[in-house]
Amino acid sequence: MQTTDITNKRTRVVLIAILGLLTAIGPFSIDMYLPGFPAMANDLHTSINTIAYSLSSFFIGLCVGQLISGPLLDRYGRKRPLIIGLAVYIAASIGCVLVRTPEGLIALRFIQALGCCVSMVAPRAITRDVFPLEDNAKVLSLLILLLGVSPILAPTFGSYIVDVYQWQDVFIILALIAAATLAAVVFLFRESKAPDASVSLKPRPILNAFGGVLKNPQFATYAFAGGVSFAGLFAYLSGSPFLFMEYFGVSKTGYGAIFAIIAAGLIGSSQLNAFLLKKYSSEQLVTASILLQTFIGFVLLIGITTGILGLYSTIAVIFLLFCTLGISSPNTAALSILPFSKEAGSASALLGALQMGLGALAAALTGVFANNTPVPLAIIIAASGLLALGALLVGQRRVKQLPAMESITETISEQAEEEACIMV
Missing domain, CATH: 1.20.1250.20 (MFS general substrate transporter like domains)
Structure with missing residues (x-):
């Protein structure tokens, strides 16, 4: 070949x-x-x-x-x-x-x-x-x-x-x-890799590989915490057309501009993550960012429920909310995959599948509980932060010892923007 x-x-x-x-x-x-x-x-x-x-x-x-x-x-x-x-x-x-x-x-x-x-x-x-x-x-x-x-x-x-x-x-x-x-x-x-007949496509070997990955406490902790945390973004993607174009009456072009502003916040914070890693460990950044996400999520929920938040303040709160995701997402992704070498491909695929599966669930729930108000969207966003925080705090107790920060800083820095913005 x-x-x-x-x-x-x-x-x-x-x-x-x-x-x-x-x-x-x-x-x-x-x-x-x-x-x-x-x-x-x-x-x-x-x-x-x-x-x-x-x-x-x-x-x-x-x-x-x-x-x-x-x-x-x-x-x-x-x-x-x-x-x-x-x-x-x-x-x-x-x-x-x-x-x-x-x-x-x-x-x-x-x-x-x-x-x-x-x-x-x-x-x-x-x-x-x-x-x-x-x-x-x-x-x-x-x-x-x-x-x-x-x-x-x-x-x-x-x-x-x-x-x-x-x-x-x-x-x-x-x-x-x-x-x-x-x-x-x-x-x-031109083909970059010759076909390899030794690679098995049978369900059992593939499922066994995924099962081995899931049993790893570090993967389970950070993959689920990161996936649940990021599910709030998928809920936003699903509910934002109604929130801005129907509820707030924004034009189609105005919606595009709002989306760009919020996406820029997510991407910009993912770049800031590379600098923060020089002073703080990834574990510290994950805990702090998910804590902050939970707090901001409940600010959004209270503001939407009471009607305190208008268009511009809603944009500002969501902007800040997804800035926290720009910090947590690349760190949880890198920490999830870090324990694996030979199984890195399986771990990466399973991580992506979990993220998409949880995101699809959050997006679907936004439609299931729709009541012509943005309240269900705000509830799902707030709940994603709270559930992620719970999964993180419980899971960290099972992770006995994490690798030294020096061994993962480069990995996380390289993945930061890709992991944070690929599904925006």
Whole structure:
């Protein structure tokens, strides 16, 4: 099997461009269609909260897909799974354009997420395949920068499309982006890893690997605490169209601007995390940030319930809330995976699946308990902080000894922005 040769500068630039396109598909798929919720609800004769289930189904698809994407990429190489995944994504995106029922949209978004998963998992694997070790951090930094910019640009771009054109055009653009990426993969990307028939795709070995990871007290503590904490973000993604466009009466373009501001806070705080790690341990930062998240979550709940918070104060409180997530998320992610070497792939996949699964649950609950007020959203956000704090404090008692801070600072610093903003 011929593999990629990146000694040529042009080949290197082309490969990084392809990895950038692959990286952008996930954030754009999540955020770009959010401003279209009211128009979609109107056209499909349903409520915004029902349309929000399509976001939950997408998260469920990401949860399932992440568990199988890694083994597929190892078994069949990088190129073939990418081609199949992108083709599935394009077909599902076209289906979303033609859909006529909310149930159809929910189902198609699940399929779209399954296709999207490979594009989310493959870039880091390809980077490790073809670039020298000393260049890995530079390439990943470029991809992380794109991950940081995408959540800001996607809803803003989406709000413009929905305002000027139709919500279906969002999915047309997503399909075109994926089609361009597919063409680049087919014609410009040379396989970076030969297929490996020794990689098992049988359920039992895969489940045994995941079971071994779950039994580790450090993984269980920080994966569940971080996942429950981050579930508040998924609830916000699901409920924010109603909160801002319906409850506060913000325009579609105004919603895009609000989303960008809050996303910038999350991304900026994840960068601040790298500096805080020079003075504080990751354990201290996790505990402090989740404590602060819990407090701010209850400030939001009380303010929304009593009507004290207006539009701008609500934006400010949510901005601060997700600044705490920018600190806790990369630290819990790195601490979860740290105990593993050989099983790092399984640990990473399970961590992502837990995060998506808990996020899908939080997003779904936002719709289940909808009552035409933002109170259920505020309750779920506050509860996510409180439950995360409880899981952290209980779990830390089981973690007898954590590795020295020096051994994980670099890992957490490199993962900080990626872990904090990939699902914004």
